[in-house]
Amino acid sequence: MAVRKARILILYTGGTFGMDADTLAVPELSPTQLERRLLKRVPELPQIAQCRVKIVMNRDSAHLGPPDWVEIAQTIQEHWQAYDGVVVLHGTDTLSYTASALSFLLRPCRIPVVLTGAQRPLAAIRSDARRNLISAVELAAHEAGQSHRSLSQVSVFFNEILFQGNRARKRSAVDFAGFESPKAPALARVGTSIQVFGKGSMARGKASRLGKAPRFEPSFSSKVLMLHLTPGFPSGAVQRLLPSLEGLVLVAFPSGTAPTHQPEFHELLHAAQVRGLPVMVVTEGVGVTGSEYRAGKEMLSAGCLWSGAMTPECAYVKASLLLGQKNGRKDLLKWWNIELANEGSSQR
Numbered sequence: 001m002a003v004r005k006a007r008i009l010i011l012y013t014g015g016t017f018g019m020d021a022d023t024l025a026v027p028e029l030s031p032t033q034l035e036r037r038l039l040k041r042v043p044e045l046p047q048i049a050q051c052r053v054k055i056v057m058n059r060d061s062a063h064l065g066p067p068d069w070v071e072i073a074q075t076i077q078e079h080w081q082a083y084d085g086v087v088v089l090h091g092t093d094t095l096s097y098t099a100s101a102l103s104f105l106l107r108p109c110r111i112p113v114v115l116t117g118a119q120r121p122l123a124a125i126r127s128d129a130r131r132n133l134i135s136a137v138e139l140a141a142h143e144a145g146q147s148h149r150s151l152s153q154v155s156v157f158f159n160e161i162l163f164q165g166n167r168a169r170k171r172s173a174v175d176f177a178g179f180e181s182p183k184a185p186a187l188a189r190v191g192t193s194i195q196v197f198g199k200g201s202m203a204r205g206k207a208s209r210l211g212k213a214p215r216f217e218p219s220f221s222s223k224v225l226m227l228h229l230t231p232g233f234p235s236g237a238v239q240r241l242l243p244s245l246e247g248l249v250l251v252a253f254p255s256g257t258a259p260t261h262q263p264e265f266h267e268l269l270h271a272a273q274v275r276g277l278p279v280m281v282v283t284e285g286v287g288v289t290g291s292e293y294r295a296g297k298e299m300l301s302a303g304c305l306w307s308g309a310m311t312p313e314c315a316y317v318k319a320s321l322l323l324g325q326k327n328g329r330k331d332l333l334k335w336w337n338i339e340l341a342n343e344g345s346s347q348r
Contacts, residue, residue: 015091
């Protein structure tokens with residue numbers, strides 16, 4: 001009896017992957033044209049799975065935002081009963097934001113949703129697009145038909161490594177190894193075979209706890225600002241922006257510290273607290289808690305919310321999602337330190 005090939009939906013959103021190799025412009029493509037192009041450049045696809053191509057949008061990822069995250073998520077939800085996995089072809093610059101958003105919008109994720117892209121167009125002679133697509137389809141089809149699939153979650157595949165979607169970050173615009181996951185281990189590695197590490201992030205004893213959170217509306221606040229703290233941070237200028245904001249995400253120094261020696265910085269935090277404006281603190285550093293140094297403790301004492309092991313991109317998306325709910329600030333305060341999609345929230 002022949003084994004049924006996995007059914008994989010390939011969603012195209014634009015980006016470098018499908019750009020013209022010479023002009024790096026986004027061409028107009030119909031689904032039929034795109035499918036023909038993929039099969040011409042990647043003829044192995046039918047050997048891996050039954051693939052269907054659907055164009056959701058065709059834009060540079062720098063132009064994608066919350067409405068597009070919602071459209072991609074809704075497209076996946078409309079089709080995932082009919083497919084064993086989904087591959088999302090996406091531009092690399094904002095891919096980590098979209099992956100984070102999908103991790104919240106699709107919870108609980110029933111099938112593998114693998115985001116990938118390319119540093120060079122598929123049409124280029126020396127491109128990473130072809131191998132990224134082949135491996136992403138293989139990963140989306142991995143363990144198809146089994147009752148428990150370890151990769152049933154939102155993930156990011158790039159250059160042989162599968163990362164948890166809301167823990168991945170773009171690290172380079174020129175290296176084929178364009179992504180990293182500094183605060184969480186990789187999910188899998190693709191070499192001569194597919195090596196899955198552990199049981200997958202959503203199956204590490206957390207599924208029941210994560211499932212207790214409500215299903216959030218696909219609504220994001222457009223009034224969340226994320227800023228990197230710097231020496232000599234212009235706190236006064238930022239304070240003047242507070243009336244127009246619903247949330248402020250501060251990217252602290254790598255050790256979770258800030259210029260708390262500046263009176264103006266304390267005035268900024270106090271003004272935010274008086275206004276009831278939530279201030280979330282995240283760091284690009286690894287293994288910090290935000291409370292080891294006095295310069296970090298002072299932010300927590302001022303009412304800031306620590307972001308645990310979240311990436312800055314994920315912290316921004318989570319803040320925007322929670323503040324976009326009906327109860328806004330109340331929902332953020334309730335769910336900020338609770339893991340919703342294994343994103344690395346603090347549990348203190």
